[in-house]
Amino acid sequence: MPSSWLNEVAAATAEGGHIHTDDEVLSTALASPLAPHCTGLTPSQLLAAAFASCLHHAAVEAAGEITDEAHTVQVRAEAKLGRDDDGRYRSDVHASISSVGLSREQLTELVEYADRLWPFSSEDGRHRLTVSPADNGRH
Numbered sequence: 001m002p003s004s005w006l007n008e009v010a011a012a013t014a015e016g017g018h019i020h021t022d023d024e025v026l027s028t029a030l031a032s033p034l035a036p037h038c039t040g041l042t043p044s045q046l047l048a049a050a051f052a053s054c055l056h057h058a059a060v061e062a063a064g065e066i067t068d069e070a071h072t073v074q075v076r077a078e079a080k081l082g083r084d085d086d087g088r089y090r091s092d093v094h095a096s097i098s099s100v101g102l103s104r105e106q107l108t109e110l111v112e113y114a115d116r117l118w119p120f121s122s123e124d125g126r127h128r129l130t131v132s133p134a135d136n137g138r139h
Contacts, residue, residue: 019046033081044079051093052077055118055131059097062113072100073110076134091127098134107133 011022017038020027029040056075063070077095084090097111115131 044081047081047091047093048077048079051079051095051120051129054120055095055097055114058117059099059110059114062110062117063099063102065113066106066110067099067102069099069101074098074134091129093127093129095129095131096134097131104133 012019012026013022014030017030017032017040018028019030019041029038031038031040031042033042033044052075055077056073059073059075060070063073075095075097077093079091079093082090082092097107097114099107099110102110111131111133120129
């Protein structure tokens with residue numbers, strides 16, 4: 001168990017083609033890749049948004065330790081889901097971090113620090129998660 005938790009506990013409910021957070025800040029239709037006629041956010045889009053949001057928080061914290069450019073941090077996450085031959089889902093998420101005003105060395109340090117801070121790993125082998133500096137400073 002962590003020695004301290006953030007005070008926020010978040011909850012969301014997905015049901016009947018819709019997802020909403022308990023506070024209704026997020027409330028949207030869901031689309032399924034298995035039902036192409038549906039409109040709304042797909043699981044891959046939600047996964048990408050969740051990873052980008054979480055990693056952004058870690059990257060801003062890391063940037064605050066490295067430079068005063070924390071306000072320029074941008075995270076882009078791309079997520080895709082697939083199935084193995086055994087029918088189990090796998091995810092492949094790649095996130096890149098950029099920040100205007102940082103040298104390549106500072107950005108690399110920020111990425112490594114943020115990657116250590118955020119709570120996700122790919123240790124079980126079903127998920128591939130990678131984090132890298134953006135190629136040209138911005139996405």
